[in-house]
Amino acid sequence: MARPVPWPARGGAWLLAALLLAPTLWLASAFATPAPEVWPHLFAEVLPLALRNTLALLGLLAVFALLPGVGFAWASARYEWPGRRFFDWALVLPLALPGYVVAFVYVGLTDYASVLQTTWRALGGAPAGFPELRSVPGAAFVLALVMYPYVFLLVRAAFLRQGSAAMDAARMLGHGPLRSFFRAVLPMARPALVAGLSLVLLEALADFGAVSILGVDTLTTSVYKTWYALFSLPAAAQLAFSMVVLVGLVLALERWGRGRGARSGPQLMPPPRRRLRGWRGWAVTAAAALTLVLGFVLPLARLLWWSWRARAALPEVGEAAINTALIAAATALLVLVLALVFSVLARRSGGDRGVRAAGFVAGLGYAVPGTVLAVGAMWLLVSLEQTSSWLGSLALSSSLVAVLLALSARFLRVGHEATETAFLALRPSLLESARLLAVPPLSRLRRVVLPLLRPGLVAGLLLVLVEAVKELPATLMLRPFGWDTLAVRVYSHTTEGLWEQAAWPALWLVVVGLVPVWWLVRAQD
Structure with a gap:
């Protein structure tokens, strides 16, 4: 008994x-510190466009991510077509690429001097008629290329759990394949679909690098500009709090969207896949190949090409790589310790609601954009320094403590879910058997507990490590002067249009990003 x-x-x-x-x-x-000189400008010049762009981006991205995510999930779960086994894991690879890396690759591929635009003009096309990537639809397209796997992974798992009963029943009632899918199959997968879509929308709300590179003003970039261009931390904090309300609305819509479907039924055996013959099977293969090329192969090939062309004068990334490793390792270790504390307390309490609620609330920072957490961490530390001369002498707001605070709050949810999963393997009967055998507590910890927890804890550590490596806005806004990471180097080079110089640090980020993707692929096997 616990x-x-x-x-x-x-x-x-x-x-x-x-x-x-x-x-x-x-x-x-922050609302106790009015900023009357800033808000009129924000209301007149900044927020109307930023709000329109943000809502339009979320709407378009939802469509662009759902179409390939749901389509390929259904094709993978129910049909056999050429290359299906390969694309089952290959379609997850775009998750390894940060959105801002794909954004600057496509900007470099479509700028005025690129091969695409040069060929367009050579064929007689007007320069103004070339599709503009630096736009809200362009940003939605780029972000969808790297975010649709969230929908694909979750919805595919839901389709595999359903079996074929719902589809068969709808067909027996006289519905066609398409109507049966939308009336019977898709509603049963609604929890997974809503969960995947909410991840996409929250990531889009949090995105700073891609929309900045593509020149699209959103609420996230408005927070950054309010602080760094208008030099008003109070106004930035007030605007950031408004974004927290918007994030809360997205989470509430997710809960409402899941509805009764959140109660999952028993897992059924997946039905045998129906073979798509002729042009239908090859059409699915071609669509999957095109999506993979656009979302992973082409960006990676372009990064390799730029790095090869600049091989004689590659930018120095040694110091940035060390800084990245240090802050990511510190974040991962701190998050893992905090997650273990919550998991141990929850286990020893026998599932006490108060303790579990505390763990859930602590992980809500994962839904908050990095820019918001950066402003919040800075505003908190500055307020503490102003109220205490001792804290003011430590200058925490201009140190890595601010970065560590923001990153820990942002990624605790990732580490907590990993430790909770690890503790599921720790069955009470194993510990009771060790006690009956009179094994000392330290030996039980070393020989029973740690070996069972190690796979889950290592997975959580890797996931947090990789997320912290790729995080851009919090590090960019809070780092001490002159202290760069790989993500900051990529952003700095791309803002100056130096694509070849940005490619080398971006490649390092891609290599690190492949670690969790490899882990996800193994989990599917």
């Missing part, structure tokens, strides 16, 4: 949750 968690321990869990949410919650205090 021992109840004493009130100090439960209070400690909520204290940790409050500390991790402090950068976000403290943003509300």
Whole structure:
């Protein structure tokens, strides 16, 4: 029987949750510091366009991500076509590419001096008639190329769990294949579809690098510009808090969208796949190949080509790589320790609702954009320094503590889910058997507990490590002066149009990003 968690321990869990949410919650205090000289300009010149672009981007991205995500999930789960086994895992590869890397690759491929535009003009096309990538539809297209795998992975798993009963019943009632899919199959997969789509929309809300490179003003870039261009941290904090409300709305819509379908039924045996013969099978193969080329092969090939062309004068990335490794390792270790604390307390309490609620609340920072967390961390540390001369002497707001605070709050959810999964392998019967055999506590920990937890903990550590390596806005906004990471180097080069110089650090990011993708692919096998 699990021992109840004493009130100090439960209070400690909520204290940790409050500390991790402090950068976000403290943003509300910014309204006590009016910024009357900034808000009229924001209302007149910045926010109307940023809000329109943000809503349009989310709407277009939802369509662009759902079409390949759901389509390929259905084709993979129910049909056999040429190359299906290869594309089952290859279609996940675009997740390895940060959105801002794909954005600058496509900007370089479509700028005025590129081969595409040169060929267009040589064929008699007007320069103004060439599709403009630096636009809201262009940004939605680029982000969809790297985000559709979220929908693909979750919906494909849902389709495999369904079996064929719903489809067969709809066909027996006289519905055609298409109508049966939309009336019977897709509603049953609604929880997975909504979960995947919410991940896509939250990632789009949090994106800063891709939309900046593509010149699309969104609410996220408005927060950055308010702080760095208008030099008003209070106004940036107030605007960031408004984005928190928008994120909360997305989460509420996700809960509402799941509806009753959130209660999943028993897992059924997947039905035998129907073979697509002739042109239908090759059409699916061609569509999958085109999607993979656009989302992974072409960007990677372009990065390799740019790096090869600049091989004689590759930019120095040694210091940036070391800085990236240091901050990512520190974040991953801190997140893992905090996640273990929440998981241990939840397990020892026998699933106490208060402790589990504290763990859930602590992980809400994953849904908050990095720009918002950056402003929140800075606003919190600056407020603390102003109220205490001792803290002011430490200058925490201009140190890596601010970066570590923001990144830990952002990625605790990733580490917590990994540790929770690891603890599922720790069956009480194993520990009871060790106790009956009179194994000392330290030996039980070394010989029983750690070997069972190690795979899940290593997976969580790798996932947080890779997420922290690729994180751009929080690091860009909070890092000490002159302290660069690989992501910051990529952004700095791309803002100056130096595609070849940006390619080399971007390649390192891609290599690191392949680690969690490889882990996901193994989990599917």
